[in-house]
Amino acid sequence: xxxxxxxxxxxxxxxxxxxxxxxxxxxxxxxxxxxxxxxxxxxxxxxxxxxxxxxxxxxxxxxxxxxxxxxxxxxxxxxxxxxxxxxxxxxxxxxxxxxxxxxxxxxxxxxxxxxxxxxxxxxxxxxxxxxxxxxxxxxxxxxxxxxxxxxxxxxxxxxxxxxxxxxxxxxxxx
Numbered sequence: 194x195x196x197x198x199x200x201x202x203x204x205x206x207x208x209x210x211x212x213x214x215x216x217x218x219x220x221x222x223x224x225x226x227x228x229x230x231x232x233x234x235x236x237x238x239x240x241x242x243x244x245x246x247x248x249x250x251x252x253x254x255x256x257x258x259x260x261x262x263x264x265x266x267x268x269x270x271x272x273x274x275x276x277x278x279x280x281x282x283x284x285x286x287x288x289x290x291x292x293x294x295x296x297x298x299x300x301x302x303x304x305x306x307x308x309x310x311x312x313x314x315x316x317x318x319x320x321x322x323x324x325x326x327x328x329x330x331x332x333x334x335x336x337x338x339x340x341x342x343x344x345x346x347x348x349x350x351x352x353x354x355x356x357x358x359x360x361x362x363x364x365x366x367x
Contacts, residue, residue, distance in 0.1 A: 227251065238288040238312070245273040249281050250290075259294050259302035259321075259330040288312045294321050296328050297357070304332050322356045326363035 231250040235242050252268050253260060266278055273281075282303060285291040289310035291303045320336040323329070338352050359367075 227254070234290065238290060240284065240288065245269075245277050245281055246285075248272060249278070249285070253291065253303060253305055256304075257329075257331070259296075259304040259332070261296070261300050261302045263300075265303075289314070294330050294332075294353070294355075296330055297323055297325065298328065302330050304330070307334070318352055320354050320356050322358065322360070324360035324363055325357050326359055326366075329360055331360065 228247060228251070231247050231254075232242050234250070235246055240246065248269060249265065252265060262278060262282060265282075266273075266275060269278065282291065286293055286303070289306050289312050292306050292310070293301050293303055296302055318338045320333045320338070322331040322333050324331075333356070338354055341349060341352060343349055
């Protein structure tokens with residue numbers, strides 16, 4: 194993945210509070226610089242550089258939480274049709290650019306993968322925090338999953354742990 198490790202793409206857990214994910218503005222990077230990173234990312238994964246793919250990467254990279262296909266569709270408006278959006282999401286998931294997390298209602302949401310992911314192995318072995326009030330999903334990269342020792346003959350394909358509770362914003366409202 195072309196995004197450097199020095200530019201975190203998901204919020205970190207710090208002193209029991211979430212720190213917001215850096216955006217283009219807070220990191221001090223220009224939109225052109227970000228687009229160059231996305232172009233390199235697409236080329237690294239041997240994907241054509243298209244406006245729908247670039248638009249999707251820009252939106253997802255600016256989100257603090259995982260985002261659903263319906264929300265992406267609203268944000269993209271008429272710029273990208275539904276079929277193209279589904280195809281781009283599926284391709285990005287296949288290539289290890291995005292990972293899918295299901296919210297409390299069973300809706301698929303998407304977040305950027307770690308820099309260690311590729312099309313053969315997803316390494317997003319972290320906890321996902323789902324707010325039971327607003328239903329936002331946060332990737333907690335600092336909380337690693339324990340090693341799972343399977344019985345002989347079993348092959349592990351993925352592990353997912355969801356923690357459910359109140360995010361800092363919803364907790365502050367009560």
